[in-house]
Amino acid sequence: MTKLSSAIPLLPLLLLSPNNGHSGSKSAVLANGFTSTPLQSLSRPSSSSLSFHKQQQRHAFLPRGGSQDSSSLSSSTSVDIDIGPSLEVITQDNWDLISDRGKAALSRLILYDLSSGHHGQKHVYGDWPEAGVEDAEKRVLAEQIADLDGSYPGGLPAYLSKAKDLLQESADGTNPFAEFEASVPEGESLSYEDPHANDAPEGGNTGMTFSQAEQAGLEGIGNTVFVLVAGGLGERLGYSGIKLSLETNLCTNKSYLEVYAKYIQAMQRMAHLKTGEDRIRIPLVIMTSDDTDPLTRRLLEDNDNFGFDEGQVVIVKQDKVAALSNGNAGLSMKSKWVVETKPHGHGDVHHLLYREGLVDKWYTEGRKHVIFLQDTNALVINSVLPTLGVSIEKGFHMNSICIPRLAGEAAGAIARLEHKTDPEKSLVINVEYNQLDPLLSSQGDRKGDVPDPSTGYSPYPGNANNIVIEMGAYAKTLNGEDRGVVIEFVNPKYKDDTRTEFKKPTRLECMMQDIPKLFQKEMGSEANIGFTMFDRWFTFSPAKNSLDAGVEDVEKGGKAPGTMSSAESDKYVQNQRKLKFAGVDVHVTEEDDLVPIAGIPVTPGPRIILCPGFAITQQEVMQKIEGGKITKRSSLVLEGEDLKVKNLDLDGALVIRTGHDCDVTVDGLVVRNKGYEAEEISEGADLPEEVAIRGYTMSKHEVMEIIINEPGKYHIGADGEVKREE
Numbered sequence: 001m002t003k004l005s006s007a008i009p010l011l012p013l014l015l016l017s018p019n020n021g022h023s024g025s026k027s028a029v030l031a032n033g034f035t036s037t038p039l040q041s042l043s044r045p046s047s048s049s050l051s052f053h054k055q056q057q058r059h060a061f062l063p064r065g066g067s068q069d070s071s072s073l074s075s076s077t078s079v080d081i082d083i084g085p086s087l088e089v090i091t092q093d094n095w096d097l098i099s100d101r102g103k104a105a106l107s108r109l110i111l112y113d114l115s116s117g118h119h120g121q122k123h124v125y126g127d128w129p130e131a132g133v134e135d136a137e138k139r140v141l142a143e144q145i146a147d148l149d150g151s152y153p154g155g156l157p158a159y160l161s162k163a164k165d166l167l168q169e170s171a172d173g174t175n176p177f178a179e180f181e182a183s184v185p186e187g188e189s190l191s192y193e194d195p196h197a198n199d200a201p202e203g204g205n206t207g208m209t210f211s212q213a214e215q216a217g218l219e220g221i222g223n224t225v226f227v228l229v230a231g232g233l234g235e236r237l238g239y240s241g242i243k244l245s246l247e248t249n250l251c252t253n254k255s256y257l258e259v260y261a262k263y264i265q266a267m268q269r270m271a272h273l274k275t276g277e278d279r280i281r282i283p284l285v286i287m288t289s290d291d292t293d294p295l296t297r298r299l300l301e302d303n304d305n306f307g308f309d310e311g312q313v314v315i316v317k318q319d320k321v322a323a324l325s326n327g328n329a330g331l332s333m334k335s336k337w338v339v340e341t342k343p344h345g346h347g348d349v350h351h352l353l354y355r356e357g358l359v360d361k362w363y364t365e366g367r368k369h370v371i372f373l374q375d376t377n378a379l380v381i382n383s384v385l386p387t388l389g390v391s392i393e394k395g396f397h398m399n400s401i402c403i404p405r406l407a408g409e410a411a412g413a414i415a416r417l418e419h420k421t422d423p424e425k426s427l428v429i430n431v432e433y434n435q436l437d438p439l440l441s442s443q444g445d446r447k448g449d450v451p452d453p454s455t456g457y458s459p460y461p462g463n464a465n466n467i468v469i470e471m472g473a474y475a476k477t478l479n480g481e482d483r484g485v486v487i488e489f490v491n492p493k494y495k496d497d498t499r500t501e502f503k504k505p506t507r508l509e510c511m512m513q514d515i516p517k518l519f520q521k522e523m524g525s526e527a528n529i530g531f532t533m534f535d536r537w538f539t540f541s542p543a544k545n546s547l548d549a550g551v552e553d554v555e556k557g558g559k560a561p562g563t564m565s566s567a568e569s570d571k572y573v574q575n576q577r578k579l580k581f582a583g584v585d586v587h588v589t590e591e592d593d594l595v596p597i598a599g600i601p602v603t604p605g606p607r608i609i610l611c612p613g614f615a616i617t618q619q620e621v622m623q624k625i626e627g628g629k630i631t632k633r634s635s636l637v638l639e640g641e642d643l644k645v646k647n648l649d650l651d652g653a654l655v656i657r658t659g660h661d662c663d664v665t666v667d668g669l670v671v672r673n674k675g676y677e678a679e680e681i682s683e684g685a686d687l688p689e690e691v692a693i694r695g696y697t698m699s700k701h702e703v704m705e706i707i708i709n710e711p712g713k714y715h716i717g718a719d720g721e722v723k724r725e726e
Contacts, residue, residue, distance in 0.1 A: 083107035093131035102142025105149035105287030112157035120328040137337035151319035163329040171499040175366040185416040185428040187531035222271030223368040230375040231289035250698035261306035266612040316346040323505035332505035347510025349485035363475040379541040397473035402533040405462030407451040413460035426530035427520040430513040480522040541570035551599035569602035585629035598695025611639035635676040653703035661711035674701035
């Protein structure tokens with residue numbers, strides 16, 4: 001066994017020797033592609049060699065995003081050196097209790113900690129009781145350290161070193177935008193209702209109308225992939241299950257996952273019609289977490305994959321990261337033998353797609369774009385086709401779906417950041433609202449985040465956090481130095497102004513929308529990043545807040561409570577507008593028309609659902625709907641790819657569903673019945689979570705329901721009788 005005195009000078013060398021596949025038989029893989037050479041086989045380094053290795057140490061951990069050689073991401077299964085006993089921090093008897101992978105990960109942690117000079121992790125591996133006491137717990141801790149080490153590019157030392165650096169920057173109040181000036185980036189503004197919204201040639205606009213952009217998107221939709229970021233539970237909504245299982249509305253009771261699935265399948269069908277190629281399949285990848293993975297798989301299994309073919313849906317699971325207890329990035333312990341962990345953020349999705357080899361596979365298959373969606377904003381799916389069309393027309397490598405943003409609103413904004421001295425460092429990226437105002441206050445007229453007098457909105461578009469990325473640029477970027485690990489940040493909550501102690505443990509976090517930093521790094525000024533902006537009513541109404549939080553927001557004057565009930569209401573309003581635009585006599589709910597139910601303002605009706613199996617484009621709605629009138633108290637559900645509705649006279653509830661190869665024309669149908677009614681839940685009612693979080697139920701008193709599944713041509717007249725035409 002090597003003595004401690006000869007080991008300490010070699011810590012930088014042992015810790016940071018990259019494994020490039022050429023290590024000799026006397027070297028041991030510690031974890032994640034790094035090797036150590038047994039201490040007894042090494043001579044004491046000269047001052048020049050030690051200096052070299054110290055230089056390596058300085059650069060191996062600080063670049064955020066795993067700049068080390070991380071070609072091997074699995075923990076070691078063999079260790080040739082007893083680091084714990086050698087350095088007299090863990091006894092040999094205790095060391096012998098743990099697995100080889102546990103020894104490898106602990107070796108890396110110990111060596112990193114001692115080389116850092118702070119010994120900030122000694123509470124993890126020091127002061128273990130003698131063998132025979134809590135042995136099972138020691139093994140559990142070692143395995144958890146190995147899991148944390150193996151799941152992070154560069155290993156746990158890379159994570160802790162990045163965290164320490166970022167925590168120091170946070171404590172110092174470092175301004176990340178000190179070298180930049182903000183300007184409004186290049187992008188398009190499309191309006192469903194105004195064909196002239198994008199006419200202005202400012203900023204190089206294409207002049208495309210909404211419908212033109214949508215049709216351009218249809219040309220390319222068959223060569224896309226969808227990625228759904230769904231790593232969180234519905235706790236903020238007051239729901240303990242996965243958000244994807246929640247019902248988007250109470251007229252159809254379809255979950256978020258089913259709605260997304262049916263939209264993708266409808267787009268797939270449109271691609272078939274455009275190309276004549278029936279074999280087109282649009283893959284869906286769902287990113288889950290430890291919390292959501294089993295429930296997501298069960299939801300898919302229980303619903304026969306919602307109509308997707310076998311293998312068309314792929315699940316990738318993100319790992320949690322270690323929580324940090326102090327400014328030295330000390331690991332936070334849930335107990336003596338368990339490290340506290342926290343979610344890392346949806347930015348993990350890029351590295352996961354790289355790690356699983358999916359992006360290279362898609363690029364080889366000739367797929368052109370990846371479309372990223374969040375889990376509980378059902379409106380945004382309407383924006384996919386026109387956004388894709390803009391991406392194709394303008395050659396955007398990344399295109400963010402945006403909405404008009406109120407100045408000062410607590411929402412991120414898309415901005416172009418011009419570097420003051422190096423144009424190659426300029427980029428277009430999301431800037432969080434709490435960073436935007438200080439940035440704008442330091443430049444130009446120094447007024448900060450203020451509205452444009454001509455529009456009343458901020459000139460910087462609000463980020464809806466759904467993006468379209470071009471596959472070639474994406475593959476190039478993910479295969480770069482950082483392997484898709486986006487730049488991370490810390491957001492510690494300090495106890496006081498000394499900024500040394502935390503109110504609660506923090507961790508490194510990352511966001512999906514920060515991928516432009518990697519585009520800029522790999523592509524420089526060639527990276528073409530922009531945005532496409534839509535009206536809020538058309539694309540943005542996420543369900544993210546509990547009923548109580550929503551009511552509190554409304555009482556403070558808020559207009560977007562973000563509850564399940566407001567999201568459902570906004571879906572009905574969106575479809576009111578679509579039918580109004582198509583020429584139907586239907587009342588469109590305005591702000592003054594909203595009625596409070598359980599404290600949340602919602603539409604009184606009509607409640608309209610145009611299923612993706614009925615129409616996903618403006619052109620389809622215009623072709624399939626002709627005339628008619630719908631009263632405010634009515635409810636309407638339409639589903640069927642070859643369904644056409646003319647001169648409908650609806651006062652009540654009507655549901656029409658038709659199957660494949662069912663050509664159905666409804667002409668002059670008159671419906672009079674009691675319909676549906678939203679009923680507020682009484683205080684103290686014992687109801688399931690998924691019902692209670694809305695604040696109301698839907699009483700379906702009476703409905704005319706027409707279901708046709710047998711292929712053929714049909715006609716339905718005023719009396720509702722279904723007649724098959726020969």
